[in-house]
Amino acid sequence: MLEKIDTLYEQALAELEASADGEALSAWYRRYLGRKGEVTLLLRATGMLPKEERAEFGKRANWLRDTLSAAYAERAEAVRQEELARSLQTGALDVTLPGRRIPTGGLHPTTQTLREIYAIWAEMGFQVYRSRDVEDDETNFTLLNIPPHHPARDMWDTFHTTTPGVILRTHTSPGQIRAMRDYGENGTQPIRVILPGMCYRYEQISARSEIQFNQVEGLAIGRNIRLTDLKGTITEFARRMFGPDKRVRFRGSYFPFTEPSLEVDVECILCGGKGCPVCKYSGWLEIAGCGMVHPVVLQNGGYDPREWSGFAFGMGPERMTMLKHGIQDIRYFWGNDLRFLEQF
Numbered sequence: 001m002l003e004k005i006d007t008l009y010e011q012a013l014a015e016l017e018a019s020a021d022g023e024a025l026s027a028w029y030r031r032y033l034g035r036k037g038e039v040t041l042l043l044r045a046t047g048m049l050p051k052e053e054r055a056e057f058g059k060r061a062n063w064l065r066d067t068l069s070a071a072y073a074e075r076a077e078a079v080r081q082e083e084l085a086r087s088l089q090t091g092a093l094d095v096t097l098p099g100r101r102i103p104t105g106g107l108h109p110t111t112q113t114l115r116e117i118y119a120i121w122a123e124m125g126f127q128v129y130r131s132r133d134v135e136d137d138e139t140n141f142t143l144l145n146i147p148p149h150h151p152a153r154d155m156w157d158t159f160h161t162t163t164p165g166v167i168l169r170t171h172t173s174p175g176q177i178r179a180m181r182d183y184g185e186n187g188t189q190p191i192r193v194i195l196p197g198m199c200y201r202y203e204q205i206s207a208r209s210e211i212q213f214n215q216v217e218g219l220a221i222g223r224n225i226r227l228t229d230l231k232g233t234i235t236e237f238a239r240r241m242f243g244p245d246k247r248v249r250f251r252g253s254y255f256p257f258t259e260p261s262l263e264v265d266v267e268c269i270l271c272g273g274k275g276c277p278v279c280k281y282s283g284w285l286e287i288a289g290c291g292m293v294h295p296v297v298l299q300n301g302g303y304d305p306r307e308w309s310g311f312a313f314g315m316g317p318e319r320m321t322m323l324k325h326g327i328q329d330i331r332y333f334w335g336n337d338l339r340f341l342e343q344f
């Protein structure tokens with residue numbers, strides 16, 4: 001048996017020397033060191049030998065495997081270098097070609113818009129407050145002056161969970177209550193926060209509406225905050241976001257948690273107010289809902305509405321991104337289509 005090891009050693013080494021390319025080397029490896037290779041089978045046979053021969057044979061067989069493995073590694077490297085030298089000579093490998101660019105990821109267009117929004121509000125003294133995605137019915141509606149069975153609940157189609165009273169927030173406005181209660185110190189401190197986050201609505205998906213989208217809520221509470229403060233602040237934001245020459249207008253609207261309530265339009269960024277398909281030929285684009293915080297909501301947040309007042313607003317970053325880039329369909333945002341994402 002021991003002679004067999006010597007014969008195998010010489011035969012394998014000779015064949016290895018004669019293997020001149022990758023294919024021949026792979027065949028050699030399979031034949032000797034592979035799962036069903038001759039050396040592997042030899043090692044397996046050790047157990048069947050008489051006890052007194054086993055130790056010596058096992059030692060030699062292991063030596064054979066290790067030596068051939070090392071010889072194989074050395075030969076494989078030599079063949080690789082030879083092949084490289086050959087292809088350099090024949091011009092098959094052009095080392096002067098520029099390297100392959102490794103593709104880098106980019107930020108999602110909504111994330112870019114969100115970061116722009118955060119930066120502008122930060123410059124204007126607003127802190128970021130993150131409220132929860134899974135809300136209770138009371139904070140999402142009742143404490144915002146929308147009691148159960150109030151018809152205004154129809155404005156927000158809701159995703160309910162299997163736990164009664166626990167829902168996915170339909171807007172970021174419940175964060176107003178949480179910010180007032182967490183940071184108002186029992187209605188004694190002013191507040192200036194923005195509350196960005198994902199919202200969920202059980203509604204028909206269309207070119208303008210998704211069931212999951214971002215909102216950025218804003219809340220300012222103080223002793224002498226008036227409607228003019230709201231209008232001035234939002235106008236300044238719109239100018240910084242869309243350009244200093246853009247006109248801004250406010251329209252009367254309705255939200256149960258603000259009184260009075262307004263909607264904000266910016267002069268169409270694509271046509272400059274002349275009229276185009278994006279602004280539906282009106283010259284204006286809606287960017288936010290807003291208003292003065294309703295006294296009931298102030299009270300629910302722990303503030304005395306006779307002393308404190310405030311304004312709130314809610315804007316949709318996806319819709320703002322659509323306006324900015326002339327994107328016609330909101331479904332692209334969750335579509336994961338690289339052809340869309342790579343444009344930003």
Ligand code: FA5
Binds near residue numbers: 173203208214316318
């Ligand atoms: C609200 O949700 C109010 N909470 C906003 C508010 C806050 C008003 C504070 C007053 C004070 P509305 O349902 O209009 O309002 O949504 C606000 C913005 O969210 C919209 O202007 C729009 O940009 C975005 N939005 C609403 N629904 C969707 C949807 N299904 N898909 C994408 N964006 C949406």
